[in-house]
Amino acid sequence: MGNRLQGKIAIITGGARGIGEAHARLFAAEGAKVAVTDILSAEGKETVAAIKASGGDAIFLQHDVTKEADWARVVADTIKQYGGLTTVVNNAGFANIKGVEEETLEGFNQIVAVCQTGVWLGMKAAMPALKKTGNGAIVNISSLYGIIGTPSMISYHGAKGAVRLMTKSAALEYAKQGVRVNSVHPGIIETPLAMTLAPEYIEAITATTPMGRRGKPIDIATMSLFLCSDEAAFITGSEFVVDGGWGAQ
Numbered sequence: 001m002g003n004r005l006q007g008k009i010a011i012i013t014g015g016a017r018g019i020g021e022a023h024a025r026l027f028a029a030e031g032a033k034v035a036v037t038d039i040l041s042a043e044g045k046e047t048v049a050a051i052k053a054s055g056g057d058a059i060f061l062q063h064d065v066t067k068e069a070d071w072a073r074v075v076a077d078t079i080k081q082y083g084g085l086t087t088v089v090n091n092a093g094f095a096n097i098k099g100v101e102e103e104t105l106e107g108f109n110q111i112v113a114v115c116q117t118g119v120w121l122g123m124k125a126a127m128p129a130l131k132k133t134g135n136g137a138i139v140n141i142s143s144l145y146g147i148i149g150t151p152s153m154i155s156y157h158g159a160k161g162a163v164r165l166m167t168k169s170a171a172l173e174y175a176k177q178g179v180r181v182n183s184v185h186p187g188i189i190e191t192p193l194a195m196t197l198a199p200e201y202i203e204a205i206t207a208t209t210p211m212g213r214r215g216k217p218i219d220i221a222t223m224s225l226f227l228c229s230d231e232a233a234f235i236t237g238s239e240f241v242v243d244g245g246w247g248a249q
Ligand SMILES: NC(=O)c1ccc[n+]([C@@H]2O[C@H](COP(=O)([O-])OP(=O)(O)OC[C@H]3O[C@@H](n4cnc5c(N)ncnc54)[C@H](O)[C@@H]3O)[C@@H](O)[C@H]2O)c1
Pocket: 013, 014, 015, 016, 017, 018, 019, 020, 037, 038, 039, 040, 063, 064, 065, 066, 091, 092, 093, 094, 095, 114, 141, 142, 143, 144, 185, 186, 187, 188, 189, 190, 191, 192, 193, 194
């Protein structure tokens, strides 16, 4: 156990598995009290049980990030349980591979609802509590695909690009109000989400990643750990790529 997040109280969305689970485990191991939220309750409870078994402090809260009422309940329950809220990682998301003509309005709206609207709702719901701390931090998990374009992922690129600029807008709005807001942009990371994509698609990205391998969820969690800690006290409105060099090409 470390203490880089001692005294922090964090909500981590999509914390049941993948990158969010890695955040929950690492943040708790570094002293934060963690509300793990997700639509997947069985997996979310398993994440919490693992944290508790390692001596950490966490609760699971059922949460659909697209629902404003869920956000109000999650923030209220976290404050009730732990006495405040200092930190939010807006991580929940999913992807599809659909081109401009292939994508449906329903599919587009679903991606935007989770990946973009969910991030805005999270910032909106948490901001009053974060401002009270005078030392709050939000990390929005975008994607390398929020910075560069690739063919045939129209809705995901749109939503993740929006997260990048919503992050900068919120950072500027709250810069003097004690809340830092930054975005993290993963490349290909081995998670249940990534592994549902077509094997040839995954292999093509892996082969063109300069480091010659996929990242692990912990590679993203360690970046967010830094950004949510007081070590990053002068960092806001910035974007942090964690991608094995892929975006540098
Ligand atoms: N894995 C990658 O290669 C990669 C790359 C770039 C960005 N990302 C981003 O990282 C984040 C985490 O992705 P991951 O790879 O760990 O995926 P994952 O599917 O393994 O985990 C995502 C979690 O989000 C949850 N979730 C989905 N919709 C939700 C909703 N409406 N409300 C609450 N929770 C919801 C899922 O149940 C799941 O537990 C996503 O925002 C994703 O876009 C992933």
